[in-house]
Amino acid sequence: MTTEPGFPTTRLRRLRRTRALRDLVAETTLEPRQLVLPAFVREGLAEPAAIVSMPGVVQHTRDTLRKAAAEAADLGLGGIMLFGIPEEKDARGSGGIDPDGILNVAIADVVAEVGDALPVMADLCLDEFTDHGHCGVLTPSGEVDNDATLELYAEMALAQAAAGVHVVAPSGMMDGQVGVVRAALDGASRQDVAILAYSTKYASAFYGPFREAVASSLQGDRRTYQQDGRNVVEGVREALLDVAEGADLVMVKPALAYLDVLRAVREAVDVPVAAYNISGEYAMVEAAAANGWIDREPAILETLTSIRRAGADVVLTYWASEAARLLRR
């Protein structure tokens, strides 16, 4: 049969006809090794505690965290990112630096469990540990004090390194944090510990459920240190600065509302780029799915694929373990 005049000779549907043809020409991959699981561990818990605004995510006990890490390793994930919730918080966030603090003991637990089979990463920030909920220490007038905070980040990095962490992840958006952390690690002969810098991190309404996850009492907002969502050039500048200060990987966060920034950062730097599909982005999908408004599993895979397509080499996602299982099916 010949094609009638006016009918298309270019037919893109040909390569969509079967699953195998679609797989042949797929431009983006999504693999377990590209996914990092963020996980919360709370001091003094007897049983894991549900996080209501993040259905399916829990605050772990030390014991259940070890099990989640072992499972993540078995699934071939790219890493686990640890967050600690101390029993006692104070103005200086001392629990983050204390070698017996919950995050540091949890790092040691997880490393003992998985060894080098799973990269163990830790959030390097004070907001989980401060009673005011800010990412740094405050001046008498209540401003977040950049340089006093840097000294504490340096100590916290050393505590995490001593606990055996593979990757520290400074996330407080203090100026100079990557350089100070790199110098502290190198000065303690810990040149082996890598830095994943939360470089390009925006003040966002989508962090909401995270406050519940880490029992944060934050009053006010983080707009004097996290970035203004109207800026992309500045986001690239933050990433370039962190690379110059010694970041081994950089990150864009949140992911979905900033996919254009992710693309711009991917094109600007020569290190691997991560993106964090954050708590509120997770909650949106879970809430819509729970109402029967969207089909949950395809929505999860489409979300993660979109972040990879926009330029992320690594995706931090609360669905990491589940997505790895879906991808194996």
Ligand code: PBG
């Ligand atoms: C800072 C930190 C935050 C998140 C990760 N690291 C909170 C913030 O900066 O306000 C948010 C992660 C999420 O919302 O899933 N310690």
